[in-house]
Amino acid sequence: MINQQPEKEVFAGVDTHTDTHHAAVVDPLGRPLGDREFPTTTQGYRALLMWLITFGHVQVVGVECTGSYGAGLTTVLSAADLTVVEVNAPDRGTRHTRGKSDPIDAYAAARAAASGRATAIPKSHTGTVEALRQLRVARASAIKARTQAINQLIGLRVTAPEPLRASLTGLTRTTLVNRCFRLRPGVDLTCPTEAARYALRQLARRIRMLTEEIDEVTERLTMLTTSAGPELVALFGVGTETAGQLLVTAGDNPERLRTEAAFAALCGAAPVPASSGRTDRHRLSRGGDRQANRALHMIAVVRMRYCPRTRAYVARRTQQGLSKKDIIRCLKRFIAREVYHALTRTHNGSTTPST
Incomplete structure (x- = not known):
């Protein structure tokens, strides 16, 4: 009887550019197995895919710039049932200590996928x-x-x-x-x-x-x-411009955002701790998609002016000592929750209102 060896598990990373992509493969411990450059063409994407699977069972592929330079490759890899995650480019500190080259960045992306540090699922760009x-x-x-x-x-x-x-x-x-x-x-x-x-x-x-x-x-x-997004457009204060931006931020596959807290963080509306000593407070987030954050801000401003429920909330929180900036932060977080449920209900084909 022939004993079949289990297929080796590997992780991959891709450093993307306009004309070429540089791919690298590592084992589960992050040790390098190989790297290679491919052209940014349909044939090049397929060749990169075939090269990856020669190393074994590809668990996760970390790709830089999945919404721009790596969009075409991400579509091909996803169609082949490979798990693709978004990898942020290395920061300046890392590049200062480790240097900068396409193979270095590709291996860094592969190790980010292997360690679980990169978990963001990219947009599908197909709808x-x-x-x-x-x-x-x-x-x-x-x-x-x-x-x-x-x-x-x-x-x-x-x-x-x-x-x-x-x-x-x-x-x-x-x-x-x-x-x-x-x-x-x-x-x-x-x-x-x-x-x-x-x-x-x-x-x-x-x-x-x-x-x-x-x-x-x-x-x-x-x-x-x-x-x-019919349910999104139906929300109070949401117009075509703001709804369009929030839809683009979530993408064609909003299920990639596992919770409404993840969507709020993506929009820069999640509260950020700013406590020190006896001071216990939160501040506005300066991260996330700033255009989506602007859309939430505009919705909040419209509701503060025209929505009776929001006006009552602002008056109550003002009496409690909150500043206008903090009130807007709270409103944006609440609106992000509403938007998330509207997006997911539309995508899942459900019309049941959220609680």
Whole structure:
């Protein structure tokens, strides 16, 4: 009878870049078994996967930048039923003592996966929320460009020659854009007045074009956000913008966040101890996803102004001696709990309200 040896258990790590990924494999004790570089192509991802399994049974793969450089590789590894965890890049202190190279970073990622220090499950990037994220990038870029164009338009109006400047003074922003759009410059652009007319009209055209683009993308974002998180949008004070950001933060697989406390920490809304001596207090967290934290802050501000229940809570906590900053921290933590349950109920297909 032939005795079959059990398959060796190994752990892997990947240091990701734009054009290449460097992979490394270690045993359960963190001892190096091998490392190799692969191109960031479909064939390269498959070759990396086949190379990993030659070492034995891959328990966990630690990948850096799973939301950017390592997104494609993470999708391939997850499709192969490998457990992938997000690994943070080594800090400056570690790099100062151990040096910096692709193999060093890859082995560090593998050892983080082997020790259990890296446990964060990456986003799946395969559903409606990923589509929502991409449209939000396009909309944010258009808004930034429009704001820049408006500032330039106002600046040119201030420095425009008389009487052109006088004809554009005292107008609202919308009226100013429309008035500049209807300007008819002459053919002689060596004249400062005609050049100013031409520049103002070009900026007004750009602003109107960007406004149409923003409106079009916003309409599609509203549809995607309502489809991806109907219970989230139904919460008091949650609009399309804040709901979209919170959906993107949680990802297409919000079950990766095991508890509502984990989601609060991800959003930077978990209380951070700030006690010393006889002082026992907590402070606002400065970590986590700052855009998600901003979304929670905006929801809290809206509720403090318009929600009777929240207004009563703020009055009660103010009488107890809490500062406005501490009250907002408490509200953001409560809102994070509400958002988490809304996200998980939507993902699980349940409509039972949370307690």
